[in-house]
Amino acid sequence: MELSTLKDAFDRASKKQKVSSSKVQEVIDQVGREIESAILKLQSVDSDQKSIFIDLRNKLVEISPMSQLEGSQKDLHIGLSKYARILEKHFNPDISKAYRNVDFDSHTVNQIIATHLYRHGLSDLGDFFMHESKEPSVIANAALKLQFLEMYKILDAMRSRNLEPALNWAATHRDQLLQNGSKLELKLQQLQFVEILQKQDKKQALAYVRGHLAPIASIHKVEIQKLMTCLLWAGRFDQSPYADELLSETHWDKIIEELTQQYCSLLGHSYESPLSVAVAAGFQGLPTLLKMASVVMAAKKQEWQEMKQLPMPLDLGREFQFHSSFVCPVLREQGNKENPPMLMPCGHVLSKQSILKLSKSSSRAFKCPYCPLESFVTQCRELHF
Structure with missing residues (x-):
C-alpha cells in the first residue's frame, strides 16, 4: 500500500x-x-x-x-x-475475499471472547455474553472472573495512589514472583516508602523500612541501602537525585504494567488478550491477503479455499512472533521440538533431520554444505531461540 x-x-x-x-x-x-x-x-x-x-x-x-x-x-x-x-x-471494502472457511470450535471461541471481557473488567458483559451464547456456567469461569476482578481492584487502587492491595498481593505471592525473577514487591515497597517520605515524616519512613522491608532485605540489599539514603532528602525529595526515578508518572505506569503482567502470568494467561492479538494480527495482514486474493490468485486461477499454504510471505512483525522462526536452509522446513535447530562447530545452523541425513551415521564425519569444515553429530548442539 x-x-x-x-x-x-x-x-x-x-x-x-x-x-x-x-x-x-x-x-x-x-x-x-x-x-x-x-x-x-x-x-x-x-x-x-x-x-x-x-x-x-x-x-x-x-x-x-x-x-x-x-x-x-x-x-x-x-x-x-x-x-x-x-x-x-x-482499501478494498470487500474484505470477504480474504475469508477462508475454517471449522472453529464454537465453545472455544466463546470461551476466548468471555475471557477477553473478564480480563478487561467487563464482568457483567461477560456474564451476559455467556448467557446469550448458551454456554454452561463453569466453575472455572466464575473463578477466573473473580481473579480478574481482584486484579482490577488492585490496579484501580494503585491509580488512586493506594498501594495496600498491591502490597498484600505481592507479599502473598512473594515466592512465585521471585521464581519469575520479578522485583515487583520491592518496587511497590519503594513507592510506598517515597509516599511516606514526601509527607516529611522521616521517622515514619524509617519505621516502615524496618517493619516491611526486613523480609526481603537479604535479597535486595543494594536497593534498600539506596532507600536509606533517601532519608537525607526528607521534605525536599523532589530535589534529590532519585526524584526522576521514583516520582515520575511513567515510573508508576511501568509498575502498574508489570503488576498486570505478573498477575496474568501467575494465572497462566498471557499479558495481552489472545482475542486482541488475533484481531491486531488480522488487521495487519489483511491488506496482503486482499492483494493476494485479487491479484495473485486471479493470475494463477486458483481458489483460496483449496490452498494448503500461502503463496507469498505474510510478515506481521516481531511483536507477533511467539515461536521459533528458524527455517532449515537445506530441507526448507521450520524448526520444532522434534526437529530443532542445531549449531555445528563451524558456526552454521541446520535442522536436526538435515544433520542426520548428511551424516548417515553418528560416528561418521560429514561436511557442512556451506563451508569446507567437517563435523560429527556429537559435536552439534541444540539451539534455543
Whole structure:
C-alpha cells in the first residue's frame, strides 16, 4: 500500500476544500457589504428607494453569487470524488475475499471472547455474553472472573495512589514472583516508602523500612541501602537525585504494567488478550491477503479455499512472533521440538533431520554444505531461540 499516494491525494482534496471554503466566505461577505450599503442609503431622509433597489439588484447580478458558488462546489466535488476512488482502490471494502472457511470450535471461541471481557473488567458483559451464547456456567469461569476482578481492584487502587492491595498481593505471592525473577514487591515497597517520605515524616519512613522491608532485605540489599539514603532528602525529595526515578508518572505506569503482567502470568494467561492479538494480527495482514486474493490468485486461477499454504510471505512483525522462526536452509522446513535447530562447530545452523541425513551415521564425519569444515553429530548442539 502506497501511503505517500494516499497522503498526496488527501492533501489535494484538503487544499480544494480550503479554497472552496475561502471562496464561499468571500462571496458571502461581498453580498453582505452590498446589502449593508443599500440599507444605509435607505435610512437617509431623501433617499430614492426605487433607484436604490435597482442599483442593489444590478450589483448582485454583476457579482453572480450562485455562479461563483456552483463553480467552487463543482471543483470541490471533483476533488473529493477522485480521493474516494483512490481510497477504494487502496482499501478494498470487500474484505470477504480474504475469508477462508475454517471449522472453529464454537465453545472455544466463546470461551476466548468471555475471557477477553473478564480480563478487561467487563464482568457483567461477560456474564451476559455467556448467557446469550448458551454456554454452561463453569466453575472455572466464575473463578477466573473473580481473579480478574481482584486484579482490577488492585490496579484501580494503585491509580488512586493506594498501594495496600498491591502490597498484600505481592507479599502473598512473594515466592512465585521471585521464581519469575520479578522485583515487583520491592518496587511497590519503594513507592510506598517515597509516599511516606514526601509527607516529611522521616521517622515514619524509617519505621516502615524496618517493619516491611526486613523480609526481603537479604535479597535486595543494594536497593534498600539506596532507600536509606533517601532519608537525607526528607521534605525536599523532589530535589534529590532519585526524584526522576521514583516520582515520575511513567515510573508508576511501568509498575502498574508489570503488576498486570505478573498477575496474568501467575494465572497462566498471557499479558495481552489472545482475542486482541488475533484481531491486531488480522488487521495487519489483511491488506496482503486482499492483494493476494485479487491479484495473485486471479493470475494463477486458483481458489483460496483449496490452498494448503500461502503463496507469498505474510510478515506481521516481531511483536507477533511467539515461536521459533528458524527455517532449515537445506530441507526448507521450520524448526520444532522434534526437529530443532542445531549449531555445528563451524558456526552454521541446520535442522536436526538435515544433520542426520548428511551424516548417515553418528560416528561418521560429514561436511557442512556451506563451508569446507567437517563435523560429527556429537559435536552439534541444540539451539534455543
